[in-house]
Amino acid sequence: MEYIIITIGFALTIFGLYGILSQKNMIKIIIGFSLFTTGINIVMVAIGFIRGGTAPILDEAGKEIGKYVDPLPQALVLTSIVIGLGVTALMLAYVMKLYQDKKSLNINDYKDLKW
Amino acid sequence: MKKYILLFITLMIFWLLLNSSLSLEVFVIGAGVSILISLMFCSKCDIFNEISLTPKAIYATLMFIFVFLGALIKANLSITKRVLSPSLPINPGIVKVKTKLTSKVGRMVLANAITLTPGTFTLEIDGEDFFIHWVDVKSGETEENTKEIVSSFEKYLKLMYG
Amino acid sequence: MEGILEITGGVFMVLGAVSLLVASIGLYRMPDFYNRIQIGTKASTFGASLSIVGVALIFPGWIPKLLAMLLFILFTNPISSHIVGRTAYFTNVPLSKRTKVDRLKEMSPGHLKKVKTKD
Amino acid sequence: MGKKTMIALITLALAFVIYPLYQSYNGSETLKDVGQYYIDNGVEETGAQNLVTSVVVTYRGLDTLGEVTILFLAASVISFFLSFSKNDRIKSRSIRSVTEILTTSTQVLVPMIFMFGVYIFVNGHLTPGGGFQGGAVIASGIILMFLSNPRFKLSHKVIQFVESTSGIVFVLIGAAGALMMDGDFLSNKIPGFGFGEVGSIISAGAIPVIYTFLGLKVGAELSNVLGVFVESQSEK
Amino acid sequence: MVDILIYTAMAISSIGVLVALVRFVKGPEKVDRIVAVDVISTIGITLILILATLMRREIYIDVAIVYAILGFIGVIVVSRFIKRGM
Numbered sequence: 001m002e003y004i005i006i007t008i009g010f011a012l013t014i015f016g017l018y019g020i021l022s023q024k025n026m027i028k029i030i031i032g033f034s035l036f037t038t039g040i041n042i043v044m045v046a047i048g049f050i051r052g053g054t055a056p057i058l059d060e061a062g063k064e065i066g067k068y069v070d071p072l073p074q075a076l077v078l079t080s081i082v083i084g085l086g087v088t089a090l091m092l093a094y095v096m097k098l099y100q101d102k103k104s105l106n107i108n109d110y111k112d113l114k115w
Numbered sequence: 116m117k118k119y120i121l122l123f124i125t126l127m128i129f130w131l132l133l134n135s136s137l138s139l140e141v142f143v144i145g146a147g148v149s150i151l152i153s154l155m156f157c158s159k160c161d162i163f164n165e166i167s168l169t170p171k172a173i174y175a176t177l178m179f180i181f182v183f184l185g186a187l188i189k190a191n192l193s194i195t196k197r198v199l200s201p202s203l204p205i206n207p208g209i210v211k212v213k214t215k216l217t218s219k220v221g222r223m224v225l226a227n228a229i230t231l232t233p234g235t236f237t238l239e240i241d242g243e244d245f246f247i248h249w250v251d252v253k254s255g256e257t258e259e260n261t262k263e264i265v266s267s268f269e270k271y272l273k274l275m276y277g
Numbered sequence: 278m279e280g281i282l283e284i285t286g287g288v289f290m291v292l293g294a295v296s297l298l299v300a301s302i303g304l305y306r307m308p309d310f311y312n313r314i315q316i317g318t319k320a321s322t323f324g325a326s327l328s329i330v331g332v333a334l335i336f337p338g339w340i341p342k343l344l345a346m347l348l349f350i351l352f353t354n355p356i357s358s359h360i361v362g363r364t365a366y367f368t369n370v371p372l373s374k375r376t377k378v379d380r381l382k383e384m385s386p387g388h389l390k391k392v393k394t395k396d
Numbered sequence: 397m398g399k400k401t402m403i404a405l406i407t408l409a410l411a412f413v414i415y416p417l418y419q420s421y422n423g424s425e426t427l428k429d430v431g432q433y434y435i436d437n438g439v440e441e442t443g444a445q446n447l448v449t450s451v452v453v454t455y456r457g458l459d460t461l462g463e464v465t466i467l468f469l470a471a472s473v474i475s476f477f478l479s480f481s482k483n484d485r486i487k488s489r490s491i492r493s494v495t496e497i498l499t500t501s502t503q504v505l506v507p508m509i510f511m512f513g514v515y516i517f518v519n520g521h522l523t524p525g526g527g528f529q530g531g532a533v534i535a536s537g538i539i540l541m542f543l544s545n546p547r548f549k550l551s552h553k554v555i556q557f558v559e560s561t562s563g564i565v566f567v568l569i570g571a572a573g574a575l576m577m578d579g580d581f582l583s584n585k586i587p588g589f590g591f592g593e594v595g596s597i598i599s600a601g602a603i604p605v606i607y608t609f610l611g612l613k614v615g616a617e618l619s620n621v622l623g624v625f626v627e628s629q630s631e632k
Numbered sequence: 633m634v635d636i637l638i639y640t641a642m643a644i645s646s647i648g649v650l651v652a653l654v655r656f657v658k659g660p661e662k663v664d665r666i667v668a669v670d671v672i673s674t675i676g677i678t679l680i681l682i683l684a685t686l687m688r689r690e691i692y693i694d695v696a697i698v699y700a701i702l703g704f705i706g707v708i709v710v711s712r713f714i715k716r717g718m
Contacts, residue, residue, distance in 0.1 A: 010418055017410055021403040051425055054687055055524060056447040058439055061689045068447075070431035071438075075451040079463050082528050082614075086470035089621050093474040096628060125504070126511050133515050135341035140598045148514050152507050160503045191296060191323045194316055198303040207312055207373060223500040230355035231322060236315045237355075238362050240496050248311045248362070287637030290682065294644035297675050301651035304671055313655070314667050321674040328641070328678045332685050335634065342693050349508075349697065350677070353704040356501050357670060363495055364711040365663040498708070509701060516694070523691045533698060536705050543708055 006046040012039030026095045026105050030088060037084040041077045048073035118163035122153040125163075165218040165276050175274035182267060186232040193233050197250070208252035209238060212245050212261040214269060221276035228268050235264055282334050289331030296324030309373035310365050318358040325350050443600040444521035452526065453603050453610075457570065458581065464563070464613060471617045478628040494544055502544035509537035517611030521600040527607040531614025538619040542626050550623035559616040562609035569602055569609075635686070642682050649675050662714055666707060673703035 012035050019032025048070030054062055056071040099105060130145035131137065157163075197204060216222050226237040226245065234250035247264060303316030329347045333340050427435065434447050434455070442450040452460055516523070517530030541548050573583035585601050593599060649672055656668035677696045684692035 006418065006421055010414055013414070014407055014411055018403065018407045021406060022400075047421070048431070049424075050427060054689065055691070056435065057522075057524065057689075057691060058435075058445050058447065059522070059691070061691075064688070068427075068435050070427055071434050071447040071451050072431055074448045075456060078448065078452060078526075078528060079459060082463055083466055085618075086467050089474055090470050092625070093477050096625075097477050122507060126507055129345060129508055129511055130515065132341040132345040133512070134519075134597075135339075138596065140596065144518060144597065148511065148518075152510050152514075156503075156507050156510075160507070162500055162503050187323060187326075190319050191299075194303065194320055195296075195299050198299055198306060198316060198320075203306065203308070205307075205312060207309075209372075219496070219500045223497050226359065226497055227352070227355040230359060231319055231351075234315065236311070236318070236362060237359050237497075238311075238366055248315065250312060250315055283634045284637070287634045287641075290641040290685075291637055291644065293678065294641035294648070297645050297671075297678060298648040298651070300671050301648040301655075301675075304655045304668060305651050310661060310664055310667070313664065317667050317671045321671045325674050325678050328681055331641075332681055335685060336688075336690070339690050339693065342690065342697075346693060346697050346700065349700055350674075352501070353505070353700065354670075354674065356497055357704050357707040358667070359497055360495060360708055361663055361666050361670070361711050364666075364715045365661070368663070368715060370661050370663055512697065512701070516698070523694050525694060529698070533701060536701060539705055539709065543712055 002046055002049045002051070005049070006043060009039050009042035009046055012036070012042065015039075024106050024108060026098070026107055029107065030091050030095065033091070034084070034088055037080070037088075041080055041084075044073045044077050044080070118160055119153050119157050121163040121166060122157055122160055123149050126152060162218075162220050165220050167276070172275050175271045179268065179271040179275065182271065183228055183232070186228070186267075190231065190233040206251050207248065209246055209248050210252060212247060212265050213243050214245060214261075214265055215243075216269060216272055216276070218276040221272045224276075225265070225268055225272055229264060282337075286331040286334030289334060290328050293324040293327030293329075293331060296320050296327060300324060310370050311362065311372065314358055314362055314365075318354060322350060322354045325354075439594060442603065443594055444603050445594060445600075446521050446524065446526075448524075449521050449526055449603060449607070450600075453520075453606050454583070457606075460610070461566070461570070464566070464610065467614065467617050468559075468563070471621050474621055475624045478624050494546065498544045502540055506537050506540055509540065510534060513537065513611065513615065517607050518604060519597065520607040520611075521603045522597070527610030528614050530607075530611035531616075531618060534611070534615035535618035535622060538615075538622055542622065549627075550619060552620075552623075555616050555620050555623070558612055559620070562613040562616070565609045566606060566613065569606055573602065638682055638685055642679065642686075645675050645678055645682070649679075663711070666710055666714075669710075670703070670707050673699065673706075677703075 016032045016034075016036030016039055019035060020029055023029050023032060050067060050069050052065075053067045053069040054065045056062075056068040056074070058068075062068070095105070098110065102109060126149040127145055130149065131141070134141050134145070214222065214225060216225060222240065226240060229235050229237050229245070229247060236248045237245060238248050239246040245265070249264075297320065300317050300320035303320060304313050307313045307316060326347060329343050329350075333343045426432075434451060438447045438450050439445065442454050444450040444454075513530045513533035515530075516525035516533055517527045520526035520530070538550070570581050573585070574581045583602075598604070652668050652671045652675070656665050656672070659665060677700050680692060680696040680699065684690065684696070
């Protein structure tokens, strides 16, 4: 079971990197970035998994099972998701500003920082 | 004033359902939050004024729920038959029906009920006309279709929301 | 040792899953968009509701939360599919060839002018 | 060498780098030391049933403060970038009128979504929820208001008031922990906050209070970002 | 016995996700994809419910409600994006 999850995580990471490198449309690059982040988050959560464990919430139903997954990676992933959201929103704002200037979403039209 | 109280009661019921507990702290926190939210939003929630709570309306509500559940089950049986039969027996079309309902809630509930019941799907609302996509069209006449699709729900909704 | 209620709940959940599968098959088989959304909305809403009823039969202590969820699903699913259907009609998604009547086309053009997609 | 081959090579290189990680992974049966410590002592030390919450708010509370600051910075930079001049305002954003069903149902749904967001962050120490999740749900309610009413405008004064007040209260509660108790910043054992029975809604000391203000702050920030995006769309 | 029934329900719903995914890939219109996503998110809610039943934990239902809210709003947002103003 945990192998499925970690495979999906790594596959999303690789697809995300491929999307960042191969796409020309800036919105699609942002989507690739977001896939990359999601893949890494999934891998982090999967590393904290324990066989037969349940969510680390110790209420009555949880105490019956008595085996919990690691809470630390989940807390880190919560932080990572929020920061990823901020970064994605910032990138979208930059893209909107760039589009207002040049009316183009193609990354090849922006050569101002190319040497 | 009525709309504030009704929104407060709705939110409170939702809160108690979510918490599934009736202890004092839950009740107090829920009441506080519900009052805040209903004060914030009730400049726009005019639809709660249309709900009437007379015994007749409550009876109509219960009857509506029964009719609706029956129609839901019938709808899904007919859908299963249609989808799984190899020849795909469909006969689609967009028809127009008229409704006499004037209240906003009633029209919304009617549209949702039409969407969830046999073979019909609300595509557009324009004044008193509902445009409905129907899997099994029999005729294009507005009156016949109104009788077939709308009238079974409408008589209860008329009592519920006026 | 299980009670009859739990077995009934399990059967309800299987029926709900079958209804969800019917939704997917209908989505796959139907000839045009409007028929697909009909099947998809009705069968998926019904399947989710049946599953919720099944869970409520297995664990009666969960009924309040499940009731909130059931009401939410029954309320929002038709709304979202109505909006998608409207979107489809006004972006000129074609109707199937088997369509008999289209009374919406006869509307006054001023009110129902189709949206031009600007690309 | 074409561009396509370069891309394929770089992707393959990443795959090769992470393949040993993937291969050496075998699902474990026991926890690592830190995780085991949290499981054993977390409930007694903080009073919160949800251990993720106790990690986020108490054990790693300072990191959360930094995280909220990053979110705040992102929101401010976005509103700085996309700020638009007040004199050229468009007449309306929409081409066609919004369907009647959406405007009607929004009046019921938005208060309920807000209530659900409040439920999520008030119960952050009992259920899989918390301030960030509740804030996101509240912001999704704001999206629904934007969608149903093309002329809807967020009141920036209210947003700024909610955001700054909850930020200040968050820091003040942390400072109160440092002053009154044994010198831990953002400790949750502050006299005056309820320590009920574990599992009831008033328990875990300052955690629900902190999470409530965190939820309000995150909700206000995300709504502000949404509002700025929508307003910059309606320019020209 | 009940567990077997629940596992059967899980398997059938998962097949449903796969069949809906075929429609998502095939299209042909954008709205077809949206409907496929709508159906998949409803099946996902049911799968979370089934998981909660198997693990016997009530708290997972909260996750399902959040998923229902986000699916509803996501569908509306995407259809508005297609129509450029509803």
